[in-house]
Amino acid sequence: QWGALQDQLSSTIGENNYKTWIKPIEFSGIEPGGVAVFNVPTNFIGSYVSQNYGDLLLAKLSMLDADVRRLKFQVANMDARPAQPRPAPAAAPTPPTNDLLPGAPLDARFTFDSFVVGKPNELAHAAAKRVGEGGQVTFNPLFLYGGVGLGKTHLMHAIAWELRTHRPDLNVLYLSAEQFMYRFVQALRERRMMDFKELFRSVDVLMVDDVQFIAGKDSTQEEFFHTFNALVDQNKQIIISADRAPDEIKDLENRIRSRLQSGLVVDLHPTDYELRLGILQSKVQNYREQYPSLQLDDGILEFLAHRISTNVRVLEGALTRLFAFASLVGQPITMELTQDCLSDVLRASDRKISIEEIQRKVAEHYHIRLSDLIGPKRVRNFARPRQVAMYLCKQLTARSLPEIGRRFGGRDHTTVMHGVKRIEELRSQDSQIADDIELLRRALEA
Ligand code: ADP
Ligand code: MG
Numbered sequence: 001q002w003g004a005l006q007d008q009l010s011s012t013i014g015e016n017n018y019k020t021w022i023k024p025i026e027f028s029g030i031e032p033g034g035v036a037v038f039n040v041p042t043n044f045i046g047s048y049v050s051q052n053y054g055d056l057l058l059a060k061l062s063m064l065d066a067d068v069r070r071l072k073f074q075v076a077n078m079d080a081r082p083a084q085p086r087p088a089p090a091a092a093p094t095p096p097t098n099d100l101l102p103g104a105p106l107d108a109r110f111t112f113d114s115f116v117v118g119k120p121n122e123l124a125h126a127a128a129k130r131v132g133e134g135g136q137v138t139f140n141p142l143f144l145y146g147g148v149g150l151g152k153t154h155l156m157h158a159i160a161w162e163l164r165t166h167r168p169d170l171n172v173l174y175l176s177a178e179q180f181m182y183r184f185v186q187a188l189r190e191r192r193m194m195d196f197k198e199l200f201r202s203v204d205v206l207m208v209d210d211v212q213f214i215a216g217k218d219s220t221q222e223e224f225f226h227t228f229n230a231l232v233d234q235n236k237q238i239i240i241s242a243d244r245a246p247d248e249i250k251d252l253e254n255r256i257r258s259r260l261q262s263g264l265v266v267d268l269h270p271t272d273y274e275l276r277l278g279i280l281q282s283k284v285q286n287y288r289e290q291y292p293s294l295q296l297d298d299g300i301l302e303f304l305a306h307r308i309s310t311n312v313r314v315l316e317g318a319l320t321r322l323f324a325f326a327s328l329v330g331q332p333i334t335m336e337l338t339q340d341c342l343s344d345v346l347r348a349s350d351r352k353i354s355i356e357e358i359q360r361k362v363a364e365h366y367h368i369r370l371s372d373l374i375g376p377k378r379v380r381n382f383a384r385p386r387q388v389a390m391y392l393c394k395q396l397t398a399r400s401l402p403e404i405g406r407r408f409g410g411r412d413h414t415t416v417m418h419g420v421k422r423i424e425e426l427r428s429q430d431s432q433i434a435d436d437i438e439l440l441r442r443a444l445e446a
Contacts, residue, residue, distance in 0.1 A: 005027075021053065025039065025046075026038065030068060034067040036057075036068045041076075042075060043075055054071055055164075062108075110158055114282070116279045118272065119274070120269035123266045125155065132166075134205075137237050139264035140238055141263040142237075144266060145244055145245055146268030153241070160207065174209070177208050177209065177210050181217060184219075184223050197226075200227045203231070216251035246260040280304060296332070299335070303338065308346075326341075355397060366381075394416070394420045395441070
């Protein structure tokens with residue numbers, strides 16, 4: 001299997017890289033705990049491979065054997081092997097030893113190909129695509145933010161994969177802010193700050209996921225700030241994600257906040273119905289390739305796209321469960337089966353946010369009375385918040401337009417539709433409205 005994998009690697013990273021780095025190493029076996037062990041002729045080759053091709057190796061290996069979690073490179077006496085080309089050790093800088101090498105494995109499923117683009121994520125997708133091309137650094141950092149399960153990690157991995165393929169010469173490092181902190185603390189403890197700094201400053205593209213994690217962690221922030229500056233000074237691309245906008249992250253030093261804002265800040269909006277449907281359809285299509293006999297009643301995907309929350313992870317989980325259940329009982333997937341199998345998920349999304357809750361929050365936010373929000377007056381001071389509330393009802397609940405209309409003082413469904421459309425337009429033109437909606441949404445979903 002290692003032979004087959006080597007062949008694949010050779011075509012992915014190019015003949016030359018392959019000869020220099022991969023050919024000299026030898027797969028030795030898998031240790032308990034899912035540690036894939038490689039024999040390497042020198043420490044230097046080991047650290048280079050781990051740093052530059054570690055994620056790729058890990059991803060490929062874990063496709064062959066799902067248990068593989070980590071890689072280990074050990075210097076072994078490889079005399080039995082034919083002589084290998086080696087980089088001249090004298091010219092190489094003293095390599096930092098292995099366990100400090102950062103980087104988290106990339107998920108093989110998180111590619112641009114599998115990312116479904118819709119209104120709520122098109123900007124983020126376009127920006128990520130651009131960075132993935134690995135051309136000139138035009139915005140630095142790229143800051144992606146949005147709620148849980150909206151595709152931030154997916155996009156970051158997709159960028160990394162893309163760079164791997166198109167720019168194998170670039171040294172790309174992806175890790176979570178938590179891992180960054182962990183490495184940092186470890187380096188401090190082991191008095192290896194020089195190694196740590198050298199490592200992080202030697203990357204060409206740095207991606208740090210979930211940066212909100214380091215808020216309030218002072219010395220980690222400090223180190224992050226220095227790393228960040230050093231890389232930006234060298235015109236190296238940085239990509240950051242967080243669950244909220246830079247100015248909403250509490251306990252973050254101001255200089256870091258402003259650094260984070262200095263590039264391109266894009267958010268992933270909560271999914272809308274169309275995007276959810278698109279995602280479900282693409283998952284079903286993948287599934288069909290494996291199980292051509294899959295039977296699925298029409299309308300089930302639409303039902304799920306309507307009923308399940310904005311979080312894509314939950315949506316995917318529901319679909320997987322449905323497939324598993326259906327194949328277990330050997331029945332076609334009908335509406336009854338769906339409701340049976342997913343009753344808890346559906347209940348949870350039902351109970352989620354009510355129209356009253358939205359109305360209350362919106363009235364509060366705009367300092368108007370609930371009765372004015374729902375009532376007949378058409379003055380702008382009431383009409384705009386009313387439209388915002390309708391929009392949120394459409395986005396966050398599974399209620400139909402006529403039903404929403406009824407709950408707003410018996411208005412017609414076309415009035416609701418018009419309101420929703422209006423806010424959709426305004427949202428992209430009027431940043432005040434966009435901010436209001438974002439705030440309200442977070443408050444409601446909290
Ligand atoms: P986040 O990091 O924002 O919390 P993830 O990137 O982990 O979210 O996404 C959660 C799950 O949803 C992943 O399995 C991801 O593949 C999937 N997902 C999210 N957005 C999309 C999309 N637009 N198209 C396809 N899958 C998506
Ligand atoms: Mg994530």
